Amino acid sequence: MRISKELLRGSTVILVLKSLERQPMYGYALIKHLEAGSNGVFRLKEGTLYPILHSLEAEGMVESYWDSDGPRPRKYYRITDKGRRELQEKQAEWAAFRSAVDRVLGGAFAWR
Amino acid sequence: MALERERGVEEFLNTVCAGVRFQDAHQEIRREILSHIEEKVEELTARGLDERDAVKQALAQMGDASDLGKRLNEVHKPRTEWGLVLLVGALVGFGLIALYTIEANGLLEYATVFSGIFYKSLVYAGLGIAVAFALSLFDYRKLAPLSKYLFAATVIVVGLVCLSGPNTGGYRLDLGFVMVDVVSIAPYFLLAALAGIFAHPDWDWLQKGDSPLFYPILKTFVLLAVPLVLFVSVPSMASVVMFSVGFLILMFASGARWPQMAAVAVVPLLAAGVAVISHPWHVPRLFGFLQPDRDAQGAGYLYLQISEAVRAAGWWGQGFAPGTGFLPEIHTDLIFTYIVYSFGWLAGLLLVLLAAALVFRMIRVARCIKDGYGRLLVISMVSLLFVQFLWNILMCVGLAPLSGIGLPFVSFGGSMLVVNMLALGLVISVYRRKNREVISEWPAKKGTVPFL
Numbered sequence: 028m029r030i031s032k033e034l035l036r037g038s039t040v041i042l043v044l045k046s047l048e049r050q051p052m053y054g055y056a057l058i059k060h061l062e063a064g065s066n067g068v069f070r071l072k073e074g075t076l077y078p079i080l081h082s083l084e085a086e087g088m089v090e091s092y093w094d095s096d097g098p099r100p101r102k103y104y105r106i107t108d109k110g111r112r113e114l115q116e117k118q119a120e121w122a123a124f125r126s127a128v129d130r131v132l133g134g135a136f137a138w139r
Numbered sequence: 140m141a142l143e144r145e146r147g148v149e150e151f152l153n154t155v156c157a158g159v160r161f162q163d164a165h166q167e168i169r170r171e172i173l174s175h176i177e178e179k180v181e182e183l184t185a186r187g188l189d190e191r192d193a194v195k196q197a198l199a200q201m202g203d204a205s206d207l208g209k210r211l212n213e214v215h216k217p218r219t220e221w222g223l224v225l226l227v228g229a230l231v232g233f234g235l236i237a238l239y240t241i242e243a244n245g246l247l248e249y250a251t252v253f254s255g256i257f258y259k260s261l262v263y264a265g266l267g268i269a270v271a272f273a274l275s276l277f278d279y280r281k282l283a284p285l286s287k288y289l290f291a292a293t294v295i296v297v298g299l300v301c302l303s304g305p306n307t308g309g310y311r312l313d314l315g316f317v318m319v320d321v322v323s324i325a326p327y328f329l330l331a332a333l334a335g336i337f338a339h340p341d342w343d344w345l346q347k348g349d350s351p352l353f354y355p356i357l358k359t360f361v362l363l364a365v366p367l368v369l370f371v372s373v374p375s376m377a378s379v380v381m382f383s384v385g386f387l388i389l390m391f392a393s394g395a396r397w398p399q400m401a402a403v404a405v406v407p408l409l410a411a412g413v414a415v416i417s418h419p420w421h422v423p424r425l426f427g428f429l430q431p432d433r434d435a436q437g438a439g440y441l442y443l444q445i446s447e448a449v450r451a452a453g454w455w456g457q458g459f460a461p462g463t464g465f466l467p468e469i470h471t472d473l474i475f476t477y478i479v480y481s482f483g484w485l486a487g488l489l490l491v492l493l494a495a496a497l498v499f500r501m502i503r504v505a506r507c508i509k510d511g512y513g514r515l516l517v518i519s520m521v522s523l524l525f526v527q528f529l530w531n532i533l534m535c536v537g538l539a540p541l542s543g544i545g546l547p548f549v550s551f552g553g554s555m556l557v558v559n560m561l562a563l564g565l566v567i568s569v570y571r572r573k574n575r576e577v578i579s580e581w582p583a584k585k586g587t588v589p590f591l
Contacts, residue, residue, distance in 0.1 A: 054171065055178040072202030073179070074155075077171065078210035085214055087507065099178070102171045 051105035158208020217571040234549035267560030274564030286335025320554040334515035337393035383407035456483030475535035520562040
């Protein structure tokens with residue numbers, strides 16, 4: 028199923044933070060991870076990930092470091108304590124939002 | 140795989156970077172996106188695509204290059220710390236108003252000698268703003284490799300000035316058109332150089348194999364002792380204290396151990412001892428503030444005058460009557476006492492708040508800098524400002540020994556004002572580049588104790 032851009036945009040940050048909470052990742056791996064974890068629903072234009080990562084870094088939610096041990100240098104991102112707090116807030120926000128939407132949708136369904 | 144030269148890829152990277160106005164970020168963005176494309180191409184060719192198609196598909200997957208550039212530009216736009224600029228502006232403004240009232244009311248003892256202090260200060264402030272602006276655009280990282288030479292050059296210049304002895308303005312470097320107070324401003328240059336020396340990856344406080352006390356403590360002793368010998372020979376208490384405190388803070392911030400710092404702290408104590416023995420008449424003057432009444436006509440005199448001026452001020456001040464004629468140096472070291480006396484306790488409180496806000500803001504800047512060298516630079520500058528603010532304000536209300544330490548940005552003094560502006564420009568330069576990744580010649584240091 029294709030998901031509209033607006034819906035994607037609002038949730039990318041929380042998904043990125045959640046993924047990085049498990050382990051530090053570089054951009055390409057992060058995209059693969061998101062795609063696999065969502066059964067292919069989250070398929071964004073790959074370039075758009077970088078402005079998101081960079082602004083998360085500027086806000087201190089994640090920090091980056093280069094690892095040049097592999098076949099090519101890769102820029103890894105890892106979550107910071109501030110990022111963890113933000114993630115918790117966003118998760119709570121998301122849970123409240125989702126259950127509210129579900130309730131309204133469910134209610135509308137029962138009406139008919 | 141050398142995809143960077145591939146036409147489509149190079150064009151893509153160029154288009155992205157063209158959108159990002161902050162050039163310092165280009166190299167890293169290029170490397171990151173190139174690495175991504177290479178990864179993708181490798182995966183596609185492994186699935187059987189030939190390389191040209193793989194590149195095409197990888198680029199298509201990336202999305203629109205100029206759109207990407209635009210979004211990255213939003214993130215990497217350099218931010219100027221306007222808070223710092225405003226606070227410094229307020230302090231300089233405060234100083235100019237005070238100097239104007241001093242001059243307009245003829246409150247200086249030697250009015251003819253110091254005529255024109257307001258205009259001179261205005262010129263120096265303008266000059267300072269110009270150098271601060273220029274320095275803020277300059278990439279501070281270019282200074283790092285020059286640190287050793289900066290240290291050596293500063294020591295040599297101070298040494299020459301000390302050797303040639305005092306001239307009309309004290310120990311100053313006569314540049315023909317202007318006299319530079321080299322001894323007072325030297326701590327700024329020395330500490331900026333030390334930031335580079337301590338941040339260098341070869342400088343390791345925990346070098347294995349040796350006792351932590353031995354190496355690099357020996358080098359550290361030399362770096363601290365040589366300038367201190369010069370400062371004591373002048374003698375310049377202000378420079379001794381500013382340099383020593385800044386030095387120890389830099390050691391701490393770069394990961395030195397407590398025993399190392401304790402060992403090094405012996406040097407300034409020794410220097411103080413030497414200063415006391417060679418200039419014994421300074422001692423009662425220094426400690427007169429503890430019990431000014433004991434020698435009310437001698438060592439305690441000035442302290443009593445200061446206390447009286449501060450007490451008499453009241454919330455709104457005594458105005459600009461020549462009542463302050465009993466205090467010397469009200470345009471330089473004792474300008475805070477003058478401001479409190481003439482403008483009142485509220486004005487003094489406002490100045491204290493401005494100074495504290497400036498120091499705290501700079502510490503906040505230091506905390507968000509990832510680059511070790513940049514962080515040490517900011518810490519060195521804020522240490523110097525902190526020592527001066529604290530000591531000057533305390534001594535101006537009679538709670539610290541009198542010394543040649545002025546109130547940064549407020550006191551009259553050309554060299555000092557310009558150098559303080561340089562420090563501001565440097566801090567802004569570091570802050571503007573805080574988002575830039577550490578991919579300089581210096582690898583990120585491992586195992587240092589994070590400071591702050």
